[in-house]
Amino acid sequence: xxxxxxxxxxxxxxxxxxxxxxxxxxxxxxxxxxxxxxxxxxxxxxxxxxxxxxxxxxxxxxxxxxxxxxxxxxxxxxxxxxxxxxxxxxxxxxxxxxxxxxxxxxxxxxxxxxxxxxxxxxxxxxxxxxxxxxxxxxxxxxxxxxxxxxxxxxxxxxxxxxxxxxxxxxxxxxxxxxxxxxxxxxxxxxxxxxxxxxxxxxxxxxxxxxxxxxxxxxxxxxxxxxxxxxxxxxxxxxxxxxxxxxxxxxxxxxxxxxxxxxxxxxxxxxxxxxxxxxxxxxxxxxxxxxxxxxxxxxxxxxxxxx
Amino acid sequence: xxxxxxxxxxxxxxxxxxxxxxxxxxxxxxxxxxxxxxxxxxxxxxxxxxxxxxxxxxxxxxxxxxxxxxxxxxxxxxxxxxxxxxxxxxxxxxxxxxxxxxxxxxxxxxxxxxxxxxxxxxxxxxxxxxxxxxxxxxxxxxxxxxxxxxxxxxxxxxxxxxxxxxxxxxxxxxxxxxxxxxxxxxxxxxxxxxxxxxxxxxxxxxxxxxxxxxxxxxxxxxxxxxxxxxxxxxxxxxxxxxxxxxxxxxxxxxxxxxxxxxxxxxxxxxxxxxxxxxxxxxxxxxxxxxxxxxxxxxxxxxxxxx
Numbered sequence: 001x002x003x004x005x006x007x008x009x010x011x012x013x014x015x016x017x018x019x020x021x022x023x024x025x026x027x028x029x030x031x032x033x034x035x036x037x038x039x040x041x042x043x044x045x046x047x048x049x050x051x052x053x054x055x056x057x058x059x060x061x062x063x064x065x066x067x068x069x070x071x072x073x074x075x076x077x078x079x080x081x082x083x084x085x086x087x088x089x090x091x092x093x094x095x096x097x098x099x100x101x102x103x104x105x106x107x108x109x110x111x112x113x114x115x116x117x118x119x120x121x122x123x124x125x126x127x128x129x130x131x132x133x134x135x136x137x138x139x140x141x142x143x144x145x146x147x148x149x150x151x152x153x154x155x156x157x158x159x160x161x162x163x164x165x166x167x168x169x170x171x172x173x174x175x176x177x178x179x180x181x182x183x184x185x186x187x188x189x190x191x192x193x194x195x196x197x198x199x200x201x202x203x204x205x206x207x208x209x210x211x212x213x214x215x216x217x218x219x220x221x222x223x224x225x226x227x228x229x230x231x232x233x234x235x236x237x238x239x240x241x242x243x244x245x246x247x248x249x250x251x252x253x254x255x256x257x258x259x260x261x262x263x264x265x266x267x268x269x270x271x272x273x274x275x276x277x278x279x280x281x282x283x284x285x286x287x288x289x290x291x292x293x294x295x296x297x298x299x300x301x302x303x304x305x306x
Numbered sequence: 307x308x309x310x311x312x313x314x315x316x317x318x319x320x321x322x323x324x325x326x327x328x329x330x331x332x333x334x335x336x337x338x339x340x341x342x343x344x345x346x347x348x349x350x351x352x353x354x355x356x357x358x359x360x361x362x363x364x365x366x367x368x369x370x371x372x373x374x375x376x377x378x379x380x381x382x383x384x385x386x387x388x389x390x391x392x393x394x395x396x397x398x399x400x401x402x403x404x405x406x407x408x409x410x411x412x413x414x415x416x417x418x419x420x421x422x423x424x425x426x427x428x429x430x431x432x433x434x435x436x437x438x439x440x441x442x443x444x445x446x447x448x449x450x451x452x453x454x455x456x457x458x459x460x461x462x463x464x465x466x467x468x469x470x471x472x473x474x475x476x477x478x479x480x481x482x483x484x485x486x487x488x489x490x491x492x493x494x495x496x497x498x499x500x501x502x503x504x505x506x507x508x509x510x511x512x513x514x515x516x517x518x519x520x521x522x523x524x525x526x527x528x529x530x531x532x533x534x535x536x537x538x539x540x541x542x543x544x545x546x547x548x549x550x551x552x553x554x555x556x557x558x559x560x561x562x563x564x565x566x567x568x569x570x571x572x573x574x575x576x577x578x579x580x581x582x583x584x585x586x587x588x589x590x591x592x593x594x595x596x597x598x599x600x601x602x603x604x605x606x607x608x609x610x611x612x
Binding site: 005006008009010012013016026029030033034035037038040041042045 | 311312314315316318319322332335336339340341343344346347348351
């Protein structure tokens with residue numbers, strides 16, 4: 001999806017949140033803010049929001065000298081989610097519909113998003129778990145369950161640290177031999193990387209690969225060849241979070257998005273309410289954006305829909 | 307007060323809200339957004355937030371060709387407030403402490419602020435009236451009442467359209483011969499101008515003057531000589547709203563600010579909680595900002611404190 005005007009103040013806010021984590025030096029904070037404002041003033045809005053965010057977070061890391069501003073946040077939320085994990089695993093095991101319960105919890109974990117929010121606390125996580133287990137889902141969980149039952153190659157695109165512990169609950173319900181989990185290729189916001197997959201034990205359960213990109217999303221042309229091959233060969237892709245939705249909503253691959261709709265722009269694009277727990281399907285009917293902002297060819301364009 | 311980093315995303319959001327009211331042409335909206343981002347990337351943050359906002363809203367008006375983007379909003383809220391006026395006037399008249407009740411209602415009216423909020427609705431106004439009449443005030447209403455009792459020349463700096471009907475409730479409690487009300491000199495956001503003072507009947511009750519400036523605040527060096535003379539001669543200045551606070555918080559004149567603290571930056575500067583109904587006093591202890599961002603001389607600097 002393209003960047004809307006409403007994304008711009010949000011990206012400026014995200015810049016400020018992030019540079020404050022990266023450095024306490026207000027001169028560098030001011031420098032970064034000015035650079036990002038100048039960048040945004042000239043950027044093509046035909047790029048997706050996370051394509052802009054990728055460039056912004058590179059500026060933040062380079063100017064501050066901090067390679068991973070959210071390192072402490074990621075450790076904190078991995079640990080907090082691991083502390084919840086045994087209880088949540090038991091809830092899935094005893095649920096009337098364990099797979100659906102695991103889907104709901106995977107969506108709940110998507111609240112741990114320091115891109116959408118300036119901060120996330122444990123009460124928000126607890127409230128979201130309770131809400132996601134009880135409230136109606138926006139989307140068809142039955143269709144997803146059918147796809148899971150018949151899929152031969154499942155690619156699971158993870159989103160954030162902490163959240164991947166919630167993903168683990170769902171991944172444990174899937175056939176381990178058929179599943180590959182992808183993490184980001186470099187630090188960006190609080191997105192999960194290989195270190196988080198290892199830290200939370202996910203890498204011991206299933207194959208985990210890096211997508212090779214430091215975008216907070218899946219910008220295919222920015223991803224490395226191994227990842228793109230997995231993406232092209234998968235007959236089911238489960239994609240977590242807003243960034244993956246923003247970058248893949250029009251994919252012709254069978255992508256099922258699991259997310260909390262945390263911003264009005266995403267909610268409007270999906271056609272749900274702000275705050276909804278969403279299962280959405282890629283539309284496959286439009287020219288996806290490339291990471292350089294020009295309308296481009298998706299890697300899977302022209303391939304028959306699976 | 308100086309502009310904080312947190313003001314920047316808020317000013318970008320305000321730009322977007324305003325240009326959407328000014329024109330439906332998305333090409334002009336994009337042009338304005340880009341121009342404002344470029345301006346902000348180079349602006350001195352030693353200016354007050356409304357000094358930046360003044361420049362931004364000039365860009366919006368010039369690029370869109372719309373001289374008054376909030377004209378309809380101002381008419382709507384003047385009418386809505388006038389519809390409430392008889393009931394509120396009766397509440398003041400029957401209150402145990404009519405002057406305090408009028409102060410509280412004047413503060414409640416400050417919720418009608420399309421700079422701080424993307425939108426304001428009547429439910430917000432109704433809720434704020436109820437809250438302001440019941441909740442503790444942050445500040446000393448007794449001190450203000452004493453100043454009112456002894457003042458010889460009162461200058462009342464109004465803020466927004468709609469809100470000035472609430473101001474009228476307070477102004478009716480003051481000695482009419484001693485009071486001058488000032489409105490903005492040109493259209494900016496939903497700030498009240500002479501047209502609003504006439505439309506709501508305020509101009510029939512007391513002397514109303516324009517401050518000669520199109521800033522959403524009182525930037526003294528931008529105001530015209532008649533206004534500055536009134537400001538210098540007043541022995542009590544009642545200043546409504548965040549913009550007047552941002553531009554006059556350090557004044558050496560005896561300024562009493564009445565406002566709802568609608569943003570965390572203002573709340574932190576005052577030392578109150580977000581949402582508080584505030585009576586605050588100018589500190590008189592610092593070099594105020596000028597409208598061009600250089601530390602400057604206030605017109606009243608060096609005058610003995612009254």
